[in-house]
Amino acid sequence: MNIKINKNFLNVSENYLFSDINKRIKEYKEKNPNADIIRLGIGDVTLPLGKSVIEALIKASNEMGNKDTFRGYPPEYGYDFVKEAVKKYYLKNNINLDLDSIFISDGAKSDLGNIVDILGDNKIYIPNPVYPVYLDSNIMSGRIINFINGTQENNFLPMPNKDISNDSVIYLCSPNNPTGATYNYKELKKWVDFALKTNSLIIYDSAYEAFINDKDKPHSIYEIEGAKECAIEICSFSKQAGFTGLRCGFTIIPLELESEGVKLNKLWKRRQATKFNGVSYPVQRAAEAALSDKGIKECMDNINYYMENARMLSEFFDEKGIFYTGGKSSPYIWFKCPNGMNSWDFFDYLLQNANVVGTPGAGFGTFGEGYFRITSFNTHEKTKEAINRLRKLL
Numbered sequence: 001m002n003i004k005i006n007k008n009f010l011n012v013s014e015n016y017l018f019s020d021i022n023k024r025i026k027e028y029k030e031k032n033p034n035a036d037i038i039r040l041g042i043g044d045v046t047l048p049l050g051k052s053v054i055e056a057l058i059k060a061s062n063e064m065g066n067k068d069t070f071r072g073y074p075p076e077y078g079y080d081f082v083k084e085a086v087k088k089y090y091l092k093n094n095i096n097l098d099l100d101s102i103f104i105s106d107g108a109k110s111d112l113g114n115i116v117d118i119l120g121d122n123k124i125y126i127p128n129p130v131y132p133v134y135l136d137s138n139i140m141s142g143r144i145i146n147f148i149n150g151t152q153e154n155n156f157l158p159m160p161n162k163d164i165s166n167d168s169v170i171y172l173c174s175p176n177n178p179t180g181a182t183y184n185y186k187e188l189k190k191w192v193d194f195a196l197k198t199n200s201l202i203i204y205d206s207a208y209e210a211f212i213n214d215k216d217k218p219h220s221i222y223e224i225e226g227a228k229e230c231a232i233e234i235c236s237f238s239k240q241a242g243f244t245g246l247r248c249g250f251t252i253i254p255l256e257l258e259s260e261g262v263k264l265n266k267l268w269k270r271r272q273a274t275k276f277n278g279v280s281y282p283v284q285r286a287a288e289a290a291l292s293d294k295g296i297k298e299c300m301d302n303i304n305y306y307m308e309n310a311r312m313l314s315e316f317f318d319e320k321g322i323f324y325t326g327g328k329s330s331p332y333i334w335f336k337c338p339n340g341m342n343s344w345d346f347f348d349y350l351l352q353n354a355n356v357v358g359t360p361g362a363g364f365g366t367f368g369e370g371y372f373r374i375t376s377f378n379t380h381e382k383t384k385e386a387i388n389r390l391r392k393l394l
């Protein structure tokens, strides 16, 4: 064959972070088949879906098996019933969304990766460390990337600074994956004001908003005045409602967002209509149910269960006096590796000596080197056992 390939793909790391981790666990398991491994690595939920979600799935599946209620292609941007449910969810925080600004998707990851399609060759600013999808998707489309660095000094909450150019695209993730660090109202307002002043766009990943349990911290960027003129928000049912296996999320592109005389909302509509055929009807009914009052309560029961694990883990790190962020409004705990170890060495050390799997900070960016992420998505029992094992090593 003699075709041209997209050489930008050669500039991303060979494997996606979690594929790399799975490979290492598999190799370790092959050599140590009896190892009792506790997984606190990938942020995948473990508790079953809520009752309301399951009932909605069954009901919608039955409708699909009846000729009077069968449905074919879903609307590319989502059924109005889910969009109405999202609108109602945002109204709880006094945010009034146009139905037309809401796009239902198969998860935040796809939209975060695909959003580059509607953007030109802008200056890109990405937090470091952060969820790898922003960086990889921009490298794949040949963009030159700048970083806004999270450090122990700024508690992994980078703020606007004079080195960020005008007319930029800035990614923010709050509560942050992997650090769990979460902007408060004052800090997020600084970002919104900065974006407005510099004619920049913020792409705001709020996938972990449901874990926020602090009144000082916004659940959505649109709680900040002016954000509809400068921000796209991308959210997910994965962590809020346990949909990692069902797949559903949503993206909000306010009608106010306009550049070079064109509405970004219009571009995304066109992009989705061409490249996306919508989310299946039963899954959209399940998402609607997750946002009903009963559904939200069931989801919060699961989140509170995970947050008890986060509390136990935080208590352990407090007791040890080890620096960490997260664990409060986030399912992630991000801590400093002991004895100046680098994060992949610590990954191997923990796997081999405690049979505990976490995620090396370096996988989230150069400023993650020397740090490590563990999740609270396992059971209470396994989390306690992991803490006992960690206690012997740290």
Ligand code: MLT
Binding pocket: 041, 042, 043, 044, 109, 131, 177
């Ligand atoms: C993570 O562990 O960082 C997440 O599960 C990744 C994701 O949400 O795609």
